[in-house]
Amino acid sequence: MSAISMDRRNNLWEVTSRTIVYAAIGAALYGILLVAQLPIPGSTVSVRPAFAIVPFFGYAFGPIVGFFTGFVGNAIGDQISGWGALTSWNWSIANGLVGLIAGLAPLYLQRWVNGSTRDRAIGGAIAGVIAVLIGFLFVFTDNILQGLDIATIFSTLYVPVVVGDLIGTIILVPILVYAWEPVKAQLGR
Amino acid sequence: MNIAPRYLGRGSWLARRDPRVLILVVFFFIFTVLQIWDARLVFGLLIISVIYYRTAAIPWAQIRRNWTVVFLFIGMLVTVNMLVAGGNVEAMPEGEPDVLFYFPLLGTPISAQSVSLAVTQFLRYLAMATIGFPVAFAIAPSDFGVAFRRLGVPEKFAFGIDLTFRFLPSLSADFQSTVDAQRIRGFDWSAGATGFLTRVRRSTPVIVPTVVNAIAGAEDTIDAMDLRGFGTGRRTWLRLLVYDREDWLVLGFFVALLVAATLGGFLGTSDELWTPQFLIDIAQG
Numbered sequence: 001m002s003a004i005s006m007d008r009r010n011n012l013w014e015v016t017s018r019t020i021v022y023a024a025i026g027a028a029l030y031g032i033l034l035v036a037q038l039p040i041p042g043s044t045v046s047v048r049p050a051f052a053i054v055p056f057f058g059y060a061f062g063p064i065v066g067f068f069t070g071f072v073g074n075a076i077g078d079q080i081s082g083w084g085a086l087t088s089w090n091w092s093i094a095n096g097l098v099g100l101i102a103g104l105a106p107l108y109l110q111r112w113v114n115g116s117t118r119d120r121a122i123g124g125a126i127a128g129v130i131a132v133l134i135g136f137l138f139v140f141t142d143n144i145l146q147g148l149d150i151a152t153i154f155s156t157l158y159v160p161v162v163v164g165d166l167i168g169t170i171i172l173v174p175i176l177v178y179a180w181e182p183v184k185a186q187l188g189r
Numbered sequence: 190m191n192i193a194p195r196y197l198g199r200g201s202w203l204a205r206r207d208p209r210v211l212i213l214v215v216f217f218f219i220f221t222v223l224q225i226w227d228a229r230l231v232f233g234l235l236i237i238s239v240i241y242y243r244t245a246a247i248p249w250a251q252i253r254r255n256w257t258v259v260f261l262f263i264g265m266l267v268t269v270n271m272l273v274a275g276g277n278v279e280a281m282p283e284g285e286p287d288v289l290f291y292f293p294l295l296g297t298p299i300s301a302q303s304v305s306l307a308v309t310q311f312l313r314y315l316a317m318a319t320i321g322f323p324v325a326f327a328i329a330p331s332d333f334g335v336a337f338r339r340l341g342v343p344e345k346f347a348f349g350i351d352l353t354f355r356f357l358p359s360l361s362a363d364f365q366s367t368v369d370a371q372r373i374r375g376f377d378w379s380a381g382a383t384g385f386l387t388r389v390r391r392s393t394p395v396i397v398p399t400v401v402n403a404i405a406g407a408e409d410t411i412d413a414m415d416l417r418g419f420g421t422g423r424r425t426w427l428r429l430l431v432y433d434r435e436d437w438l439v440l441g442f443f444v445a446l447l448v449a450a451t452l453g454g455f456l457g458t459s460d461e462l463w464t465p466q467f468l469i470d471i472a473q474g
Contacts, residue, residue: 015345017414021407024352025360029403031353032361033396049392053400068346072353079194079325081255086215087321145223147310148266149274156269164385171389172396179401187408 012062012106019061023068026057026099030073031080051165052172054095055128058102059173060180066099070135090141098135098165102127117181121174128169136162194354198327201246208328208336210436214241217443218320221450227463228309230453235312237446238319245327252326263314271307272297287464287472301468309462330354335426344424352410360403367399 033050054073058066074095075085085092105127106113112123139157142148148157198204203211218238225231272292286300328336334351338344371378371394378395432440453459 015420017419018411020345020349020352020419021411021414022404024349024356025403025407027349027353028356028360029400032357032364033399049389049396052396056400068349072350076194076353076357081258081325083255083259083318083321083325085321085324086212087219087318087324089219146314147226147306148270152266152270152273155273156266167385168389171386172393175393175397176400179397180404183401183405187405 012103013064014062015064019064022057022061023065023072026053026061026065026069027072027076029053030069031076034073034077034080048164049168049172052128052168052176054099055102055131055169056124056173056176056180058099058131059105059124059127060177061103063100063103066101066103066131067096068099069096070094070099071096090145091139094136094138096135097138098128098131101131101135117178120181121177124173124177125170128173129166132162132165132169136165194330194357195251195326196329197247197251198245198323199329201244201327203241203245203323204327204329206439207430207432207436208332209340209430210432210439211324211328212336212340213440214443215321215324217440217447219317221443221447222313222316224450224454225313225459226309226461227459228305228312229463230459231309231312231316234446235316235319238316242319242322245323247322247326252322255322259315259318263311263318267307267311267314270310271299271303274303287469289468289472301464301472302462304468305464306462330357332428335428335430338426339430345420348419348424360399363402364395364399367395367402371395 030050030053033053034048054066054070057069071092074092075089078088078092079085102124105123108130109123109127112119112126115123136158139161140150140153142153142157143150196204218234222231222234225234272295274297286298286302288298288300289304290299291297292299331351331354333354334347337350338347342350368378376394378391450459
């Protein structure tokens with residue numbers, strides 16, 4: 001393992017003022033933009049364009065920022081809606097895992113992450129898709145916690161959430177990467 | 190646009206408690222409910238949760254809509270679970286179910302046991318939501334950071350939670366400015382969006398500038414924190430949290446409930462589904 005890749009791995013888990021501020025901004029934005037939900041008829045979940053913020057923040061700023069954005073952002077959204085920040089804590093963890101897995105992209109999508117802006121945009125979408133598919137598997141804990149049948153969780157919760165969030169992720173994450181790259185260069189980051 | 194947690198329980202008995210109490214009670218209560226499948230006991234827990242909720246004095250008129258959403262969400266989830274799972278749920282007692290009828294089209298057996306299970310799940314969800322509402326409405330938003338810190342969350346992350354709440358008003362104002370700016374240009378993101386894809390596509394001109402502006406503007410906050418030596422030493426909080434006698438009583442009560450539920454589960458008295466005899470009688474004709 002080269003020194004550079006070791007350094008990158010260590011940087012992924014570094015917690016600085018930058019990490020905390022980006023995480024807080026991501027969580028606040030996600031919580032606020034959750035108001036832009038469109039209910040899926042016949043389901044208990046919604047299409048959430050704002051969800052793309054979670055894999056994007058993970059991909060752009062690392063796994064800690066991604067996890068915080070998903071976990072705290074979802075809890076804040078629940079808090080604002082009145083459901084209570086902690087009532088559906090396993091769903092907040094699932095959201096957090098999406099951000100965390102997207103943030104680990106430098107470990108499994110090196111070629112895309114280190115490529116051109118176009119490559120990084122495509123890499124963001126791929127990381128987002130992988131993160132959504134894996135992260136939301138955590139909602140199957142409702143089988144133990146709520147006694148819901150696996151088939152019910154799959155058909156009523158997992159599939160509608162994943163499909164809705166994949167649409168938002170595939171469309172919005174590359175656009176956000178394209179918009180962020182020039183700003184990032186301008187800020188000297 | 191004012192997107193912020195609503196502190197509706199301000200001044201109530203529950204709002205005067207240490208915020209850690211409200212957070213811990215949710216955890217104790219949820220893990221209590223999760224261990225109980227006897228609807229009679231779950232109903233008892235629901236009554237306890239309602240009494241607890243009432244001490245938050247949350248005005249009904251302002252959260253009627255929230256409760257409607259809760260009832261719809263829980264009702265739909267439980268109904269779908271009954272129709273999809275039928276008689277094949279782990280919580281169901283072993284043996285042949287007492288079938289009431291077969292659901293048309295799906296052919297799912299609706300039995301006395303599956304109806305009991307649905308009612309029990311509904312009561313469990315309702316009890317958990319009821320205990321969760323005071324967290325949303327009876328904790329001052331500025332208390333979350335210090336409360337989580339004092340509950341053992343690492344300092345930087347507790348500060349992150351605090352910062353998140355502080356960002357809410359300014360970022361929601363920025364979001365509204367972006368929406369207004371696009372409207373002036375003749376683009377209304379919420380109009381004419383009927384399909385899923387259209388909705389996502391139309392949200393792009395609002396979400397992308399809001400996100401990029403927020404990130405670009407973060408540099409000032411980062412500089413301010415760095416200049417004040419953030420993360421270089423132990424942090425102190427302006428708000429001092431101390432449990433009083435009533436806090437300990439509330440915590441003691443909910444811990445006792447959790448212990449009782451755990452013991453009941455080991456003794457096999459509370460973790461089995463209870464089916465009312467009249468439902469079995471109806472099924473058996």
